[in-house]
Amino acid sequence: MYDKLNITSNKFKNAIQKFDGDFPVSHLTFNINNSLPSGNYGITKKPANYNITIEMSNTQLSKISDLGSVVAITHEIIHAEIYRKMLSAAKKGDLNQGEYSTQDRINYINSLADNFPGLYDYYWKRYKPTWNHNLMAQHYRNTIADIVQQFDNNRLSRQIYVDIAWAGLRILEDRKESDAWSNLSPSEQNRVLLNLKNNFFNGISNCK
Template sequence: MNSAQAQRVLDASLTRAVFIKMGKDKIYLREIQYIPDYDYLERKGFDISDVDLRKGNDFSGKVIIKTWDSEVLSMKILSNGKTINTIKPEDKKKVKIKTSKSTLTHKTNGCETVTDQYWEAQCEIEQQGDVWVYTGECDNWVLVWESAPYEICAPDGTNPCDNNPDPNCLCEFYGFGCSDGGDGGGSPVVPAIIINDQALKNNPCLNEVYSKLGQASGFDYYLKRFDGNNSVANLNFAIGTLVGNTYGETSPPNNGSITITLDAGKLAETPPLFVADIFIHEIIHAEMFRKMMIAAESGNIDPTIMTTQQQIDYVESLRNNFPGLYDYYMRYEYNVPSGQEPSNAMHELMAQHYISIIVSALKQYDNTQTNDVYNAIAWFGLKGTGSSFDSTGLLPNSTTAWKNLSAQERLNLIQTLNNYIQNSPKCQN
C-alpha cells in the first residue's frame, strides 16, 4: 500500500460505540473500530459508513474491540464478513487510537509474525442530543504505540460468532462473559493456501530470487493480494518454454486460477535483478486479472462465455470499481479510435503508470545499481511489440508511453539494458 492509499484507509476508518445490556442492571460499553482493506474500501467507493458486523455484511479488513477507556481487548481480521483470525495482543497498553496497520516481519509454515502500530489523531467533538459528532478538524496522525511482535496462524475449527448477534457470542466479539475468565476467543476459519509456488522450489535460480523478493515490500504488496485473507483468485507459478523473447507470461483466470509461467532456461542466462523484474512484471499482470475477476464476480473473465447480461454487469462493475483498467481496455482494445491499432491494454497501463513502482521494487531487491539500470530493466516488456527497433528506438507497435520518450531516451534505455545483461553475472541454475 502506498502512502496515498494508506491515507485513504486512515480517513475512511470509523469507530462505533455499542451499548450491551446484560440482565436488568448491567450495561457494557464497547468501541468497535473498523479499518478496511484498501481493495474493500475501493470497491465501496471509499465510504464504509454503513458497515455494522452485528447486521452482517461483506466487510474485509481489521476490527478492533476496545473498552471505553481504549484498552484493546481483541483484534479480528475479516474477509467478506467472516472472521479468519483473532489476535490478542499481550501488551494491552491503554491508548486512544483512531486506526492501526500491520507490518509483516516474518512468514513461515502458514503463520505470520506481525507488529501492529497504533496511531492517534486528536479531533474536536461535542454531544448533540444523544450523538457525539465531529465539530472541527483533526490533528495529524501520530504513532503512539507499537506492539511487540506476535504470530498470526490459522487454527482449526470454525468461528461460531460470524454474523451472529446472539448474546452467547458476546465473549467472542466484546470480551466479557467468557467461561475461562479471559477476553474472548473462538477459532478462526482456516484460510485456503492459494499461492502455489511449488514449481519454483526445485529451481535454485528462480527460488532464490523469489524468496528474496518476498522480503521486498513492493513485491510482497502484490503477492499478499493472493493470500488466504483476501483473495478471490488462486495464484500458481509454473515453469515452461515460452516463444520468442518472452521470459514470463501470465494467463487470464481459468476457474479462479491465475498462472504465471516462467521460462527457466532463458532466465538462467540473465542476471538475478532481471529475473526479479520478470517476477514483478508478471505479478502486476496477475493483480490486474484479479481485479477483473472481482468485477466479473466469476473465476473467468472471457466475455464469450458470459450471457449478455453478465457482460453488461461486468463492464459496468469494471467501470465503477476499477476505472483505470476500464479506461485502458476501452482505449486500447475494445473502443480503439479510428486509425489506431489495438494494443495490449495492461502493457499500456503499466508503461504509463508502473515504471516507478517497478523501479522501487527492484531497488528493494538490489540497491547496488544505478538509476539508469533500474529504469532500463523496468522498461523491459513495456516498449511494445515487433521484431526489431528502428533507428530511433521504436518498435512496429510501440506503447504510447514508449513513443512519448525522446529518441535519445529510448536508445539510452535499450543500450543500458543490453550492456547490463551482457556484462553481469548470470542467474545459473
C-alpha cells in the same frame, strides 16, 4: 529468486499476498516451463476457475542478469494483478465474456470504470489488442522499478531501475511501439536501451 524477492521486497510480498488468504479473488500458481521460446522469460495465463497461472522459463532466465530476472518475474506478477482486478470487477472465476449474460457484462464494465479507471481506459475505452502491455508501460513501470530497487538494496541509481523496467514494454506483440515508449525523446530511448544492455541482459548473476 522468488524466495529472495519475498524477503527483500515488501512491495513484491504485498503483491503476492493479494492472492493468499481464505477468500481471495483469485489464487496464483507458479510453474516452470522451459519450452518457452527464446527471449520469452515467462507467461501469465488467463484466469480459469478463480486461478491464475504464471509459467517461468529457467532456461531463458539463465541468459539474463539477476536484475533482469527480477524484472521478468515482476512483469508477470503485474499481469496476474491486472487479471485479479478484472476478476474482482467481473465477480466471476474467469473472463469468458461470451458466456456472461448481457447484464453481467454491463455490470463488469461499469465496475471496471468505477474501481479501476486506468484499466478501464486501456481495456475498454480505447481498446487495442496490445492493451495489457500498453497499460503496464504507462502505469506500472515505477512499480516494477520499486521492486527491483528494493531487491537490489539501492545499489544503483533510481534511473537505472526505472529504465530496465521497460523490458517487454517497448515493442509489443504487434511489433509496434507502446504508446508510452513512443512518447519518449530519442535521447531518453537511447539511455533506456543502454541501461537494458548493461543491467538487464548483462550484470550480476548470482542467483542462477
